[in-house]
Amino acid sequence: MAQIDLSDISVTDANIRIRELGEAGENIExxxxxxxxxxxxxxxxxxxxxxxxxxxxxxxxxxxxxxxxVENNVGWGLADNMLQGSVVVKxxxxxIAGVAIRGAEVVIHGNMxxxxxQVMKEGTxxxxxxxxxxxxxxxxxxxxxxxxxxxxxxxxxMTSGNIYVAGKVDDLGSDAMLIDLPADxxxxxLAFLDKYELKAPxxxxxxxNAGTKLRYGTAEPQMRPMPFFxxxxxxxxxxTKVQEDIHIKAHTGRYRIRGYGGARSLPHLSxxxxxxxxxxxxxxxxxxxxxxxRTEIGGINGANPLKISMPIMVAPMSYxxxxxxxxxxxxxxxxxxxxxxxxxxxxxSDAQRDAASQLIFQCLGGRLGWNIxxxxxxxxxxxxxxxxxxxxxxGQLMAKKVTPELAKIRGIPHGxxxxxxxxxxxxxxxxxxxxxxxxxxxATGYKLPVSVKLGAGRVRDDIKIAVKDGFDxxxxxxxxxxxxxxxxxxxxxxxxxxxxxxxxxxxxLAEIGRRQDIQLILMGxxxxxxxxxxxxxxxxxAAAFGTSAIIAGGCIACMQCHVGQCVTGIATQDPExxxxxxxxxxxxxxHRFFESVRWQVAALAHAMGHTSVTQxxxxxxxxxxxxxxxxxGLPYEPEYRNQIPxxxxxxxxx
Amino acid sequence: xxxxxxxxxxxxxxxxxxxxxxxxxxxxxxxxCQHRGPDSTGFALYREDTxxxxxxxxxxxxxxxxxxxxxxxxxxxxDHGATVVEEHDEGTTVTLRVNYGGDIQELSYALEHxxxxxxxGASLDIIKDIGTAHDVDxxxxxxxxxxxxxxxxxxxxxESDVKPEAAHPFWATGFSDIAIVHNGQITxxxxxxxxLERRGYQFHTDNDSELIAVYxxxxxxxxxxxxxxxxxxxxxxxxxxxxxVSTKDEIGYxxxxxxxxxxxxxxxxxxxxxxxxxxxxxxxxxxxxxxTMEPPPGTFQTxxx
Numbered sequence: 001m002a003q004i005d006l007s008d009i010s011v012t013d014a015n016i017r018i019r020e021l022g023e024a025g026e027n028i029e030x031x032x033x034x035x036x037x038x039x040x041x042x043x044x045x046x047x048x049x050x051x052x053x054x055x056x057x058x059x060x061x062x063x064x065x066x067x068x069x070v071e072n073n074v075g076w077g078l079a080d081n082m083l084q085g086s087v088v089v090k091x092x093x094x095x096i097a098g099v100a101i102r103g104a105e106v107v108i109h110g111n112m113x114x115x116x117x118q119v120m121k122e123g124t125x126x127x128x129x130x131x132x133x134x135x136x137x138x139x140x141x142x143x144x145x146x147x148x149x150x151x152x153x154x155x156x157x158m159t160s161g162n163i164y165v166a167g168k169v170d171d172l173g174s175d176a177m178l179i180d181l182p183a184d185x186x187x188x189x190l191a192f193l194d195k196y197e198l199k200a201p202x203x204x205x206x207x208x209n210a211g212t213k214l215r216y217g218t219a220e221p222q223m224r225p226m227p228f229f230x231x232x233x234x235x236x237x238x239x240t241k242v243q244e245d246i247h248i249k250a251h252t253g254r255y256r257i258r259g260y261g262g263a264r265s266l267p268h269l270s271x272x273x274x275x276x277x278x279x280x281x282x283x284x285x286x287x288x289x290x291x292x293x294r295t296e297i298g299g300i301n302g303a304n305p306l307k308i309s310m311p312i313m314v315a316p317m318s319y320x321x322x323x324x325x326x327x328x329x330x331x332x333x334x335x336x337x338x339x340x341x342x343x344x345x346x347x348x349s350d351a352q353r354d355a356a357s358q359l360i361f362q363c364l365g366g367r368l369g370w371n372i373x374x375x376x377x378x379x380x381x382x383x384x385x386x387x388x389x390x391x392x393x394x395g396q397l398m399a400k401k402v403t404p405e406l407a408k409i410r411g412i413p414h415g416x417x418x419x420x421x422x423x424x425x426x427x428x429x430x431x432x433x434x435x436x437x438x439x440x441x442x443a444t445g446y447k448l449p450v451s452v453k454l455g456a457g458r459v460r461d462d463i464k465i466a467v468k469d470g471f472d473x474x475x476x477x478x479x480x481x482x483x484x485x486x487x488x489x490x491x492x493x494x495x496x497x498x499x500x501x502x503x504x505x506x507x508x509l510a511e512i513g514r515r516q517d518i519q520l521i522l523m524g525x526x527x528x529x530x531x532x533x534x535x536x537x538x539x540x541x542a543a544a545f546g547t548s549a550i551i552a553g554g555c556i557a558c559m560q561c562h563v564g565q566c567v568t569g570i571a572t573q574d575p576e577x578x579x580x581x582x583x584x585x586x587x588x589x590x591h592r593f594f595e596s597v598r599w600q601v602a603a604l605a606h607a608m609g610h611t612s613v614t615q616x617x618x619x620x621x622x623x624x625x626x627x628x629x630x631x632x633g634l635p636y637e638p639e640y641r642n643q644i645p646x647x648x649x650x651x652x653x654x
Numbered sequence: 655x656x657x658x659x660x661x662x663x664x665x666x667x668x669x670x671x672x673x674x675x676x677x678x679x680x681x682x683x684x685x686x687c688q689h690r691g692p693d694s695t696g697f698a699l700y701r702e703d704t705x706x707x708x709x710x711x712x713x714x715x716x717x718x719x720x721x722x723x724x725x726x727x728x729x730x731x732x733d734h735g736a737t738v739v740e741e742h743d744e745g746t747t748v749t750l751r752v753n754y755g756g757d758i759q760e761l762s763y764a765l766e767h768x769x770x771x772x773x774x775g776a777s778l779d780i781i782k783d784i785g786t787a788h789d790v791d792x793x794x795x796x797x798x799x800x801x802x803x804x805x806x807x808x809x810x811x812x813e814s815d816v817k818p819e820a821a822h823p824f825w826a827t828g829f830s831d832i833a834i835v836h837n838g839q840i841t842x843x844x845x846x847x848x849x850l851e852r853r854g855y856q857f858h859t860d861n862d863s864e865l866i867a868v869y870x871x872x873x874x875x876x877x878x879x880x881x882x883x884x885x886x887x888x889x890x891x892x893x894x895x896x897x898x899v900s901t902k903d904e905i906g907y908x909x910x911x912x913x914x915x916x917x918x919x920x921x922x923x924x925x926x927x928x929x930x931x932x933x934x935x936x937x938x939x940x941x942x943x944x945x946t947m948e949p950p951p952g953t954f955q956t957x958x959x
Contacts, residue, residue, distance in 0.1 A: 007941070032941050035932040037689075053943050056933050072943035075932055076916060094932070094948055095913065113948045114913035133913050133951045151950075428894065428914045430812050431656060431690040431837070431930075438689075465812045468693075 006039075007032040015041060015442050022047045022066065035075060037435055040068060042443030044372060046085070057094075057435050058426075060087045062372040062443040076113070077426050079106045080439070081367055082123075088196065095132070098125035099425045100367035101142065102411055107196045114151075117144045118425040119366050120161070121411030124192060134173060136163045136207070138366075138421055140412045145189055147201055155207045160413045162208055164189060166201035177210040214416045215399060218252045222563060245488075255489055257396060259321075259561025259571060261389055261482035261525060261547065266497045268480060268525060269534045271628035272621050273640040274608070281607035288602040292612040295542055297340070297519055298380055298449025298472040305449060306358045306380055309338035310598050311536060311613050315523045315546030316362050316382070316453060316475070318344030319369075320397050320406055321484025321561065322550070324351070326570045329553050329583040331355035333590035337598070342382065342475075342544075345395055345420065347409045348374040355587075360451065363440075365394065365421035368410035372443060381440050383427070383471075384453045385462070388481030388524040391455030391495050394422035396485040400564030403573045430465045437469060451475055456501035456524070460508040466518060467509065473519035475544065476501055480525025482547045484571060485562035498524035499538075500631045506539040515539075529600025536601075536616040538632070545597070552593030553586035656810055656822065657690030657930040658835040658917075659683040660898040661938075662803040662905045662957050665924045669938040677791075677799025680806040683927070683934035684787035690930060691808030694821035695790045696782025698805040698833035698900055703777040707739060708758070708830065710750045711779060713770040713819045723769050724748060730768040734761050745783055745793040746818055747772065759828040766827060766858050770819050775831035777902055782807075782821035802959040805900050807835040824863040826871035828855060831902045834867040837930060838895035838915045846890065866891065870899055884908040884954035898928060906956035913951035920946045926957045 002021050004014050014030065015038065021028050022045030030051045033039055037056035040049050046065040054072040061080030068079075073091035080096075082104035089097075089106075095113035098106040103123045111129035115137045122142045127135075130148035134156045141161040149167035156173025162185070169178065181204050193200050248256055284290060297313075299305030306313075314334050319327045321344070331352040334341035341356035347369020348361055361378035363370050375381060386392055397418040407414035427433045440450050449472035454462050456478045466474050478498025483491070496504070502522050509515040522535040523544035532543035551557060554568045561571035569581030605613055608620055622637040623629035629636035661668075661679050668674045674682075680697055688695075701709065714723035720743075727750070731738060736754040754761060758774065765771045773780035781794045787808065791797055807822035826832035840846070840862035847857060847865055855868055866887070873883035880901060887908050896915035898907050907928055909917055919928040920935045927935055932946050949955070 034936040034940060037933065053941065054932055054936060054946075056931060073932060073946055075918075091943070091945070092947065094918070095916065111947075114951060132948065429838075430810055432916075434689055434810070461812060468810060468812060 001027050001029055003029045003031060005031040006034065006036055011036050011038050012442060012446070014039070015043075016445065018043055018049065019045075035073070037075065038439055038442040040066065041439055042372060042376075042445075054091065058439045060085075061439055062375065064372055073110070076432075077439075078108070079104055080426065081370055081372070082106070083371060092129070093127075096425050097127075098123075098144075100370065101125065102371065105192075105196075107198075111148070115425060117142070119421065120144075126192070126196070126198070128198060130167065136161070136176075137173070139163075140366075145192070145204075147198070150207075155209070157213065158207075158209050159214065159416060160209055162206060164204040164206055166204050169205050169207070172207065175210050175213045176207050179206050179208055181206045216252075216254070216417050220248060220252055220256060222560075255487045257398070257485050257562050258488050258491070258559050259482070259484050259486075260491075260557065260559040261480055262492045264492050266479060267499050267625065267627045267631055268497060269499055269531045271499070271625045272534055272623050272632060272634060274533075274604070274620055275622050275637075275640065276608050276620060278604065278607045281603045284603065284606050287606040288598060291602045291605045291610065292614075293598065293602060295613065297521070297542055298451065300517065300519065301470060301472050302446065303449040303472055304379075304447050306340045306360070308340050308358060308542070310601060311540075311542035312337075312532060312594065312597055312601070313340040313521060313542055313544040314342055314549055315477070315481070315544040316342035316344040316360070316384070317546055317550070318346040318395070318484065319349060319352070320344075320346035320401060320410070320573075321395075321571060323566075323569055323572055323578045323581060324349060325578055325581045325583040326550070326553065326586075327352050328355060329581075329587040330549055330590060331359075332583070332587035333549070333553075333594060334358070336587070336591040337594035339594060340379070343369075343378075345369070345384070346406065347371075348378070353377060362453065365424040366410075368412065368420065375440070375444055375448075378448060380449045380451060381444065382451045382453055382475065383424075383433075383436065383440075385427075386422075386455035386457065387453065387483060388455045388477030388479050388495055388498070388501075389483035390486040390490045391457040392422060393486070393490060394420035395483075396420070396562070398485060398562050398564055401573045406573055430469055433465070433469050437471065449473065451521075453477065455481070456496035456498070456504075459496060459501050459504040463505045463508045463518075464512055467512070467514045471518060473521060473541070474505070475521045475523060476505055478502075478522070478524025481523060482525075483561075497631075498522065498526070499628065502535060502538045502540055503632050529597040530604065532597060533601055533604045533616060534621065536613060537618060537620045539618070545594075549590050549593065553590045554581070656837050657684065657687035657808045657934070658837050658896065658898055659687070659806040659927075659929040659934050660804070660835065660900065660905050660907070661925060661927045662959055663925055664959070667924065669925050669927070670942075671924060674938075675797065675800040676802065676804050677796040679927075679938055680804055681787045681791050681796055682937040683929050684806045684808050686934040686937040687929060687931050688786050688808050691810040692786065693811040693816045694782060694784045694809045694818065695787045696780065696807045696809070696821045696823050696835075697790070697796050697799075698773070698823040698825075698835070699779045699781065699796070699799045700777045700801050700803055700831075700900065700902060701779050701799070702801075703902060704751075705776055706753065706755070708736075708752050708754050708774060708776060709779055710752060710765070710774055711772040711781070712748050712750070712765075713746060713772055714748050715746055720746075720748075726768045727765070730764050734764060736761060747781075749779070758830050762828050762830075763856050766856065771858075772819070773825045773833070774829075775825075775902070777801075778825065778831040778833055780823055780825055780833060782823065783818045784816055784821065803900060803905050805833055805835045805898050805905070820859075820861075822863055824859070824861060824867050826867035827858045827864060828868070829871035829875065832867055832871045832874070832899070834863050834870070834897055834899050836863040836866055836895060836897035838897070838910065839893050840865060840891050840895060841893035842891065843893075862893075863897070866895075866897055867899070874901070880904050880906050881954070881956045884956065888952055888954060896930070904956050904958050906954065907949065908954040909949050909951060911952040917949055918946050919949060920944050
């Protein structure tokens with residue numbers, strides 16, 4: 001039994017030591033813990049860690065297979081995302097005990113705080129005392145056993161799993177119901193109590209999902225899509241497009257859902273132009289050799305940066321919205337072009353990991369597919385707060401796409417209309433976020449950059465919080481960004497355009513004098529290297545492509561991503577449909593598109609007289625419309641409208 | 655965007671009878687949760703109650719700015735018939751003790767217009783500045799404070815600048831001896847503020863902590879006891895909040911119905927201590943397991959000294 005005394009060493013050093021001892025198979029005693037945060041995070045060895053006192057936030061978080069015993073109380077987020085293994089707490093636990101566990105056994109002898117077991121997937125959370133408010137909130141599976149009273153709104157919006165309460169149940173949450181306890185389940189519970197030497201109460205009540213909210217009611221009729229106003233053929237007020245919209249709502253009684261980005265015309269990067277004479281841009285046969293393009297992202301606070309061959313990245317898109325083959329093709333293309341790929345929401349696959357040279361692993365509120373092992377093999381970690389297409393809302397994945405295979409990776413029941421949580425269980429303010437970021441860094445030894453994905457909303461405030469909280473970089477997503485499924489009204493009318501987002505972000509950072517302390521990646525409707533260069537001129541450190549990459553790989557822009565029957569095999573989980581997609585062929589197409597971007601960026605830089613992509617600046621730009629001038633503060637000079645030479649315009653791929 | 659702490663000594667000697675002053679106890683608690691707010695730190699301390707003499711603390715800055723501020727303060731005090739008994743510069747602030755028998759609200763509104771007033775009270779003294787608990791203690795010797803109770807706050811500045819006057823705690827503008835520390839966001843801020851403004855109250859900042867302080871002070875002024883005022887606040891205030899309030903004789907807490915903002919309390923025969931995180935409470939009893947409790951959502955409580 002090795003001893004670690006937290007009155008002598010920092011938690012960071014203690015965690016390194018705990019992992020080393022874990023590797024060596026040695027059990028550990030932690031002395032004088034004094035409610036410090038992050039004790040034991042990232043441990044993936046089947047050893048015992050005995051915490052001789054109280055632990056703070058995220059005790060035993062992001063772990064697999066260890067057995068923790070805590071002598072006294074624990075703070076928020078006990079056993080966060082613990083896979084296998086166990087935690088026994090002899091005192092009380094704070095809020096969100098057992099959050100997002102995927103198999104672990106978590107036993108609390110005393111009371112537990114609010115929202116215990118939020119988004120848990122599998123395993124057992126036991127509370128010997130009383131549970132507070134909203135136990136089992138949005139749980140996807142596993143079981144919660146409460147030996148005392150349940151607290152208010154128990155089982156609020158639980159999707160699946162079971163809750164057993166021995167004490168009083170006064171107040172059921174939305175979409176939860178009480179049922180009789182089957183005898184075999186009672187035996188299972190008693191066996192579990194016996195294993196942890198707890199006294200069995202007389203009886204239990206059982207709470208399960210009532211099934212009223214897992215699927216949308218009437219399905220939206222599938223019809224020939226007319227997504228753009230312009231497609232309606234007539235411009236009169238009650239045109240065909242408007243009629244279609246009303247007809248569908250009259251049928252379903254709710255808002256409409258569709259994929260892709262907004263179709264409204266908004267001020268965008270195409271409303272600004274380059275000030276310099278670029279007519280000679282295509283004259284240099286090999287501009288790439290003339291311009292330094294290698295870029296490092298995420299190293300400013302000491303983590304190992306992403307090293308990319310040009311200031312270009314792939315925007316986060318989930319396995320789920322997209323098929324496995326599509327994610328594989330994008331991964332291969334990103335590897336071939338030596339840029340960074342991003343997992344998006346739905347977890348990481350081996351094929352994707354192997355193909356991508358630089359891979360960012362994204363963590364969302366539902367913790368779908370999130371786990372310590374994939375964190376450790378990622379090149380960067382990202383906390384998703386929101387996305388440009390639907391800022392403030394969670395993802396939507398319709399039942400057709402929630403196949404058993406996909407459900408297994410995400411840890412959810414299959415066949416539901418999945419509405420991912422719009423917020424994180426453990427990030428309810430900038431102060432909590434500090435502790436969450438530190439948990440990630442503790443668990444991965446401070447090696448990986450940690451970024452935040454922000455949909456453009458209150459950019460000015462959000463960016464300040466991002467830099468204050470110590471993120472390494474921000475992926476800023478404007479309103480023109482796309483999505484696999486979202487409410488049509490939100491796609492069209494909610495958010496801040498990409499152009500305004502980057503300008504606001506730069507202004508906010510200048511205001512607090514912290515521009516050098518964070519890097520910015522701009523995305524949201526970027527279509528080619530010309531858009532990327534404009535983003536860099538406006539201040540971005542890199543630009544990211546999502547929709548363009550998919551289109552390069554065969555997408556026909558029908559806007560029916562949400563339906564799950566994508567004819568190209570991209571936005572589908574149906575194996576028959578996916579067969580049509582040839583990942584190795586499409587990977588080459590996507591790769592060639594990225595290479596066209598590389599050439600455009602280099603040619604523009606060279607023509608402007610720059611020798612490095614870091615030399616772009618606002619001085620290179622003018623605004624073509626009064627709106628763009630007002631948004632960006634660039635001089636309004638519409639005569640530059642035809643400045644881009646024909647030779648530089650986007651070529652047809654293939 | 656912050657961490658909060660409050661302590662009340664029921665007996666002399668404080669936590670475990672270790673003879674730690676309340677000032678030192680608050681420094682330790684805030685040092686424990688400084689990660690929640692590294693930008694600025696503040697304390698609301700209740701010093702010896704000298705009835706008839708008001709204690710005023712102002713932020714005055716440095717150099718010519720400070721001299722100008724002091725001139726204005728003295729003129730305003732003289733205009734309202736307040737006579738200065740004692741004056742003491744500390745850091746970027748000045749503390750004045752004045753003889754004043756008039757209406758406190760009238761005087762404090764006039765002073766608010768003239769200068770940056772941090773606190774008013776027969777015993778309340780708010781000390782706040784940029785930096786950590788230890789930084790602030792180095793300038794203002796908070797550790798020497800031996801009173802019965804006080805509040806503390808560490809701030810992560812997100813929406814406004816890092817300035818001493820934007821730090822917390824806040825006092826209830828216009829009312830003596832009421833202070834607040836708050837973690838959260840009041841979403842019906844403007845509705846509540848307009849309601850109070852229509853009744854003649856003035857606000858010195860756009861900060862929702864100030865609103866809570868004035869809201870509670872108004873209740874107390876009209877005869878509601880603190881415990882009932884806190885109960886009503888849970889109905890009236892919309893948003894996410896965990897706050898602590900203190901008066902000359904009491905401290906109390908209230909927590910919103912969604913339990914979004916953390917709060918942990920510890921109580922024994924010697925003290926009641928409340929903080930955002932248990933790590934702060936453990937600082938009072940190093941190496942000892944504590945029987946702490948997380949207050950349930952929608953609850954409130956008060957303690958008398």
